[in-house]
Amino acid sequence: xxxxxxxxxxxxxxxxxxxxxxxxxxxxxxxxxxxxxxxxxxxxxxxxxxxxxxxxxxxxxxxxxxxxxxxxxxxxxxxxxxxxxxxxxxxxxxxxxxxxxxxxxxxxxxxxxxxxxxxxxxxxxxxxxxxxxxxxxxxxx
Amino acid sequence: xxxxxxxxxxxxxxxxxxxxxxxxxxxxxxxxxxxxxxxxxxxxxxxxxxxxxxxxxxxxxxxxxxxxxxxxxxxxxxxxxxxxxxxxxxxxxxxxxxxxxxxxxxxxxxxxxxxxxxxxxxxxxxxxxxxxxxxxxxxxx
Amino acid sequence: xxxxxxxxxxxxxxxxxxxxxxxxxxxxxxxxxxxxxxxxxxxxxxxxxxxxxxxxxxxxxxxxxxxxxxxxxxxxxxxxxxxxxxxxxxxxxxxxxxxxxxxxxxxxxxxxxxxxxxxxxxxxxxxxxxxxxxxxxxxxx
Numbered sequence: 001x002x003x004x005x006x007x008x009x010x011x012x013x014x015x016x017x018x019x020x021x022x023x024x025x026x027x028x029x030x031x032x033x034x035x036x037x038x039x040x041x042x043x044x045x046x047x048x049x050x051x052x053x054x055x056x057x058x059x060x061x062x063x064x065x066x067x068x069x070x071x072x073x074x075x076x077x078x079x080x081x082x083x084x085x086x087x088x089x090x091x092x093x094x095x096x097x098x099x100x101x102x103x104x105x106x107x108x109x110x111x112x113x114x115x116x117x118x119x120x121x122x123x124x125x126x127x128x129x130x131x132x133x134x135x136x137x138x139x140x141x
Numbered sequence: 142x143x144x145x146x147x148x149x150x151x152x153x154x155x156x157x158x159x160x161x162x163x164x165x166x167x168x169x170x171x172x173x174x175x176x177x178x179x180x181x182x183x184x185x186x187x188x189x190x191x192x193x194x195x196x197x198x199x200x201x202x203x204x205x206x207x208x209x210x211x212x213x214x215x216x217x218x219x220x221x222x223x224x225x226x227x228x229x230x231x232x233x234x235x236x237x238x239x240x241x242x243x244x245x246x247x248x249x250x251x252x253x254x255x256x257x258x259x260x261x262x263x264x265x266x267x268x269x270x271x272x273x274x275x276x277x278x279x280x281x282x
Numbered sequence: 283x284x285x286x287x288x289x290x291x292x293x294x295x296x297x298x299x300x301x302x303x304x305x306x307x308x309x310x311x312x313x314x315x316x317x318x319x320x321x322x323x324x325x326x327x328x329x330x331x332x333x334x335x336x337x338x339x340x341x342x343x344x345x346x347x348x349x350x351x352x353x354x355x356x357x358x359x360x361x362x363x364x365x366x367x368x369x370x371x372x373x374x375x376x377x378x379x380x381x382x383x384x385x386x387x388x389x390x391x392x393x394x395x396x397x398x399x400x401x402x403x404x405x406x407x408x409x410x411x412x413x414x415x416x417x418x419x420x421x422x423x
Contacts, residue, residue, distance in 0.1 A: 181315070181348060185407045186407075188381075188383050188405045188407060188408075189405065189407045189408055189411070191405070192383075192404040192405035192407070192408035193404070193408055278411050278414045279414075279420060280313075280407055280410060280411065280420075281313070281422045282315065282407075
């Protein structure tokens with residue numbers, strides 16, 4: 001009977017894992033690489049949060065690489081609309097992540113990016129794949 | 142112990158069989174936001190249906206938001222090629238869905254769109270995530 | 283018997299979760315259709331391989347269709363940088379696949395494409411869906 005209970009416990013754990021997996025509508029990775037799409041992508045994320053009834057219902061990670069990262073450079077001529085949106089979304093819990101390869105290519109450190117970014121040394125595309133393998137749904141604005 | 146092993150082997154076999162059956166290749170969400178990609182996306186969907194041997198082998202939902210929705214406005218100067226493709230694809234069972242936020246921004250109602258669209262009040266990106274969480278595969282033309 | 287069935291159902295669910303989670307982190311389908319994105323996409327794939335510590339840790343398939351396929355035409359004025367990257371990536375085991383519909387539209391055979399492509403007669407979009415249903419993660423450069 002103890003072995004039986006052990007099996008059942010393992011199966012229940014497996015079932016719970018499956019249930020957790022089935023509920024992944026609330027984990028999303030947004031992928032942006034084109035500089036001209038950054039504003040649109042940030043608007044999509046704001047609409048996403050509103051559409052699910054608030055930031056507490058969704059976990060969103062934005063992974064930026066390639067030319068798109070330039071839109072997040074915190075320079076004196078940075079686009080104030082982008083800055084405002086980044087600030088609002090980070091305040092709502094959206095995580096912003098930057099590709100380490102792109103940061104090297106653009107010679108920027110985290111201090112040079114708006115707000116609070118995380119640097120992904122494995123690269124943006126590897127990070128996007130890893131997030132998907134963790135159950136994040138993929139949206140490409 | 143042999144019975145126990147038998148049970149466990151059956152469970153593993155059951156898991157593999159279920160995995161093999163969870164064949165969701167036949168449910169696809171197409172996502173389009175750029176107006177210049179609408180014609181290409183509709184051609185992709187037509188090719189998709191042909192490539193699987195007919196509309197009865199696939200369920201396709203096209204979710205349009207952002208500038209792309211303008212290509213579906215049913216105005217006097219609408220592109221006749223787009224109209225024909227929308228008509229043919231809707232006839233083949235493809236579902237067309239429009240982002241409610243975009244409809245508001247473009248001041249259009251369902252009557253202003255070609256053929257038969259569904260309005261998604263939760264927003265296009267939320268809808269795309271929901272469809273993926275229901276097993277729809279994601280294709281971004 | 284009811285308890286037994288319950289155990290088996292839970293095991294099946296557990297098996298599915300494990301199958302879904304276990305296998306697909308290392309299988310990626312890259313999708314490219316825009317000619318101007320081909321160089322970027324090839325760079326992404328190179329970075330992907332480096333980011334996971336080498337080609338032995340990932341299986342990558344690139345599916346090209348639409349205008350993007352023109353960048354792979356093996357003509358006298360082909361871009362040498364593209365040719366070098368294709369050669370390096372194919373050497374690292376990346377599979378390159380071309381949409382049969384696009385090959386017809388562009389009147390090319392496999393001999394007209396750089397290196398070693400596979401032709402997908404079912405079409406690029408169908409192939410992308412099939413790969414996803416086999417556990418490949420989707421990245422759209």
